[in-house]
Amino acid sequence: MSEFALKLVWNQEKIPVVLRRTGKGQRLRVRVPYSETNCKWLQNGRRTSPFWFASKKYWELPKAWFNDFVERCLAEYGKVYIIQPYREQEKCAPACQNAAGHECECSCMGVHHGAGNDGSWFEVSDAFSTRWGDQELACRLLTARPGSQLQPARGTP
Structure with a gap:
């Protein structure tokens, strides 16, 4: 995917997006549609709080939260973009x-x-x-399966 296309995905505001980076100490960078409860929703009752980078408009989460974040996005929004490194x-x-x-x-x-x-x-x-090949970034859109057992997290029907 071109750098331009990746920026379009990263900067859109309707579908959550997560940038998963490799390397020790790398944290997830995520964007979710605006809500006053985003911090609480991202934290999901955990002890650690997500960190908001206001100047760059994204949240940072521990890498260990990746699978949970994706599952919860699918339940809440029905879709999530994942940007991650790959090597062909x-x-x-x-x-x-x-x-x-x-x-x-x-x-x-x-x-x-x-x-x-x-x-x-x-x-x-x-x-x-x-x-x-050389490491590049790939992007994929995950969509919740119709009739899946995922439960919305914010009380939506």
Whole structure:
């Protein structure tokens, strides 16, 4: 997803959005539609309080709250955007990379056919090698299933 599209998702105000970051000490950054009870709703009876960054207009929550936050957003709003890091995995085979002809039946669809291993591939066996791309951000929209057992948290019917 482009940086522009990610900013559009992050800055919209109708659907909750969570940015899940990797690394030690990283906290969740979340935005939820405005309500005077957002702090209490996010805290959900826990001892730790969420922290509001007024200048950036988002909340920070402990990483351990991720699954609960997503479930509660689905129950309350029916949808939630999740922005998170990902790395694309490429799959190929040494037999393909070292091939001399043009015939390729590998999952790379011939992209790496005959190109050899430049050292970035991890060769698992004669039939399989893999490598990971650079870390990027991905965004997905989760929607509550119709008829799910999720219960609204703020007393909505």
